[in-house]
Amino acid sequence: GENVEQHPSTLSVQEGDSAVIKCTYSDSASNYFPWYKQELGKRPQLIIDIRSNVGEKKDQRIAVTLNKTAKHFSLHITETQPEDSAVYFCAASISLRGYSTLTFGKGTMLLVSP
Amino acid sequence: DTEVTQTPKHLVMGMTNKKSLKCEQHMGHRAMYWYKQKAKKPPELMFVYSYEKLSINESVPSRFSPECPNSSLLNLHLHALQPEDSALYLCASSQGGGLEETQYFGPGTRLLVL
Numbered sequence: 001g002e003n004v005e006q007h008p009s010t011l012s013v014q015e016g017d018s019a020v021i022k023c024t025y026s027d028s029a030s031n032y033f034p035w036y037k038q039e040l041g042k043r044p045q046l047i048i049d050i051r052s053n054v055g056e057k058k059d060q061r062i063a064v065t066l067n068k069t070a071k072h073f074s075l076h077i078t079e080t081q082p083e084d085s086a087v088y089f090c091a092a093s094i095s096l097r098g099y100s101t102l103t104f105g106k107g108t109m110l111l112v113s114p
Numbered sequence: 115d116t117e118v119t120q121t122p123k124h125l126v127m128g129m130t131n132k133k134s135l136k137c138e139q140h141m142g143h144r145a146m147y148w149y150k151q152k153a154k155k156p157p158e159l160m161f162v163y164s165y166e167k168l169s170i171n172e173s174v175p176s177r178f179s180p181e182c183p184n185s186s187l188l189n190l191h192l193h194a195l196q197p198e199d200s201a202l203y204l205c206a207s208s209q210g211g212g213l214e215e216t217q218y219f220g221p222g223t224r225l226l227v228l
Contacts, residue, residue, distance in 0.1 A: 098164035104156035
């Protein structure tokens with residue numbers, strides 16, 4: 001089955017710095033890569049995603065890159081703010097007939113200090 | 115509207131009780147999912163329903179019994195649970211077309227088994 005590795009497990013930055021979280025996946029059948037942000041006690045919330053035919057996608061301060069050959073994908077957050085503090089999960093998705101499967105990384109706790 | 119709702123928000127039950135968790139979406143999605151999430155861990159898939167049929171059961175103990183009465187509703191019936199079943203139970207839904215599908219999560223039910 002699919003295996004997703006995520007690093008680092010914790011990341012502390014100063015407000016205004018950039019943060020980078022990296023993931024690797026094992027199954028070349030994975031074709032969709034969402035990133036979820038989960039604040040304490042809340043639901044995982046989709047913040048950005050990338051499809052397998054795209055190399056890079058940006059949404060304001062957040063960007064994601066995908067290297068299919070190396071099976072790597074990364075989340076970049078620029079100009080971090082305290083409200084960015086949360087656990088971030090990467091995931092690799094395989095589309096099947098009528099549904100999809102998500103394999104999550106173990107998560108990165110991001111702490112942004114004012 | 116990307117809203118998945120879950121009730122109840124919190125549930126405390128004894129090991130001999132029977133209770134049910136409910137999930138509802140009105141986005142016209144045809145795939146619905148149950149996940150279990152322990153503290154500081156990623157969500158773990160339990161069940162997948164596609165077009166109201168059970169498509170995946172990830173070897174979940176029979177004390178958890180899913181039900182999909184219609185395309186908008188998903189239930190999880192609980193009976194004779196163990197303390198280690200205490201966790202956040204998340205419901206999610208996706209379109210069901212099977213092509214690079216985004217899964218949207220509900221707010222979860224926090225379950226405590228005494």
